Amino acid sequence: MRSFVLTYEPLFEIICIYCGLAFSQYLPLRAGVYSLATPGFVSIGAYAGAYAVLRLGLGAPAGAALATLLAGLVGLILALPLARLRGHFQTIATIAFMEIMVSLEFYAEPLTGGALGMNGIPKLVGAWQLLLFVVVLTGFLAVLKRTGIGRAFDAIRQDPTVARSLGIAIGRYHCLALALSGAVGGLSGSLLAYDTYSLMPDQFGFGMLVTALAAVILGGRSSVAGPIVGTIVLLLLPEVFRPFAEHRLLLQGALLILIIIYLPQGIVDTLGRRIGMRFAARRRALSLSDPRGHGVPAP
């Protein structure tokens, strides 16, 4: 048992951190913003968190709070120009943002250590803290989904024109989604820094983006459980099927194409809809057998 825990503890920690990354990617997609800026936010959070601990002498909680605030602020600022763009152009602009961050981190050697990276970060978080992080974040997003904000996000994603005609201020919600995405990404980034000892600029490039995006697409873009399930499946697959481990990228690519073609809603949302339909059918049957006819009318 002990050896099992020791073997899988690092994997568990990585899964927790990537759940945060997936949530950061999930938030804008849910609100209908085609943002791929997550690795940029994560890198800001990671470097800010590491800098706070190593150079400013702050503790881990203060460092994480600083990282969250800073990345959230950057997300808010990024939202202003993105509001002027649509669809593909938002995607291109956010990819550009990600690349700007990577090349600035290479350039700003006094702050980030440049190509040599930032090393010797103490390990400040363990499995329990990371689990707590995922649970709290999931709870927060679940609550968000139930409030008016979550419903506004859904409306905007499904049809921006209708949402606007219903009096939803699209721009404001896009800003909120990106600021939240930035904050969550920054927090995950600082945890990544406190968990993995060292940071390199090119760690925050396309590879990270693909993993975060694949987790969201795989799990589902609408339910809160989607990104978690997606991350777990994505990171466990190479562990469960050892022969796949060396073909990890190949597998990820094939999975992305297959999921987007055959299961475009993702695992959780598709299953959720199936179960929902079964319940609806049951309710319909019940209402038919109800002699007073007080049943819920079937949709």
Place this chain on the structure above:
Amino acid sequence: MFAQQLLNGVVVGAVYALFSLGLTLVFGVHQILNLAHGAVLMWGAMIGLFIVTFTGLPLPAALALGMVLGGFLSVVLDLVAFQPLRSRQGDHLTTIVSSIGANLILISIAQRITGAQTLSFPFGTFPVRIYSEFGLRISLQQITIVAAVAVMIVALFLYLFRTRMGVEVRAVALNERMAMLLGVNPRFVYFQTFFIAGALAGAAGVILGVAFNAVSYQMGDAVMLQAFVVVVLGGMGSVPGAVCAGLFLGVVQTLTSVFISSQLSDAILFGLLFLLLLVRPTGLFAGLHAEARRV
């Protein structure tokens, strides 16, 4: 010094233009942002390299084969990754995700084949000859690159604006449904645009591979990012825009990396892209849609 760097920039920019033309064509006609386009360039370079190394065929044959196979690779990409999505009215994200997946697959196959090493062409694949004119050092290679790119671009223009097939492609760009009602076979148009895009990317790959004498599985990613800037600068879907923007970008990039900082060159470039998207998201030139109205 300045004029020399200007010349080098034009040569690099010509290759960027060649590569970006395919990206902008597919986007302009089908509204697909093909993020796997860089992988097609990389495979074009690989194919060219393998042909020169293993069969000993001369470079022009390798270029031609690299173009043809690159074209077919791009068509296969369309059939596997994009066509199944077409019947369903998805959002922009579906094709982007699908092309990211295809990009990963193509890159990781190349990584396996090459053992993640950077390969180079055999010595003397292209004769080294340097002319000194007007105080500039111009190599035969640079002249050949610019001439080859110019020929291909002119051929693309003739095809798009002087042939029936080109008219059909532009009709689909304007409105796919209307074109279909008028008897255009959209499948054939998809085949053409993806084949042309792939062939141009394959050519750009072989040229880049020979020019820098380095072929690696990662070479597509870097060029892809430059192509974003070119395509946005020139206007998504604009063919003349891509040519001008490609040349402009090559010059700007060379000059900033020489006179400002090679490390900051990327940040400046993408900062420029960001600003441009804010000020003029449609690019500096009108899209293919506008051109399509001139028959």
